[in-house]
Amino acid sequence: MFGTTSSYLRYLTAISLLVALTFSFGCKQNTKQSGGDCYYETVETLAEVIDMRPHPDGNGKIAIILDFKASLLALEDQELGDLKNYQIDDKFLKRNHIDMGNKYSVTVCELTKGNCETKLTVAFDHGFQ
Numbered sequence: 204m205f206g207t208t209s210s211y212l213r214y215l216t217a218i219s220l221l222v223a224l225t226f227s228f229g230c231k232q233n234t235k236q237s238g239g240d241c242y243y244e245t246v247e248t249l250a251e252v253i254d255m256r257p258h259p260d261g262n263g264k265i266a267i268i269l270d271f272k273a274s275l276l277a278l279e280d281q282e283l284g285d286l287k288n289y290q291i292d293d294k295f296l297k298r299n300h301i302d303m304g305n306k307y308s309v310t311v312c313e314l315t316k317g318n319c320e321t322k323l324t325v326a327f328d329h330g331f332q
Contacts, residue, residue, distance in 0.1 A: 241317030243324075245310060248273035250281070250327070252305045258284065258291070265291045267301060273321065274311040286325055299331050 250269040258264035267283035272307065276286075284291045296303075308328040 225264075241319035241321075243312045244315045245312050246274040248277070248309050248311060249306050250309045251274075252301060252303055252314065253280065255275075255296075255301075258282075263292055265293070265296065267291055267296075269307075271311075275313055276311060278323070279281070284305050287315070287331070289331065295331075 251272070252267060253270045254266075254268035256266050256268070258266040265285065269281045269282060269283055269286070271277040283289060291293065310326045310328070312324040312326075314323065314329045
């Protein structure tokens with residue numbers, strides 16, 4: 204069993220690294236859109252769960268409030284569901300082991316120059332399901 208667990212953890216680590224590298228390279232590239240170049244800055248940061256409450260939209264949804272430690276997202280608290288377009292309910296919380304005080308590694312890609320539709324991209328190193 205120990206070998207199986209070790210193999211599983213190596214597999215998860217390799218997949219997480221691959222996803223992070225793919226996102227990071229895609230974020231750093233200059234892209235052309237709207238007749239000009241767009242330049243992005245990548246910020247590696249943490250996001251901490253600071254509140255969980257019923258979502259203002261209702262329908263059993265839950266708002267997960269995050270405090271980002273760096274990037275433009277640190278200027279005010281962010282709601283995970285709105286940020287990533289997730290429908291968060293009790294099952295989502297249990298499935299992803301979300302609790303108060305959890306901290307997640309995050310890569311934030313911010314538009315620094317240009318006129319592009321995509322101003323901000325957020326990738327959590329934790330694979331939410």
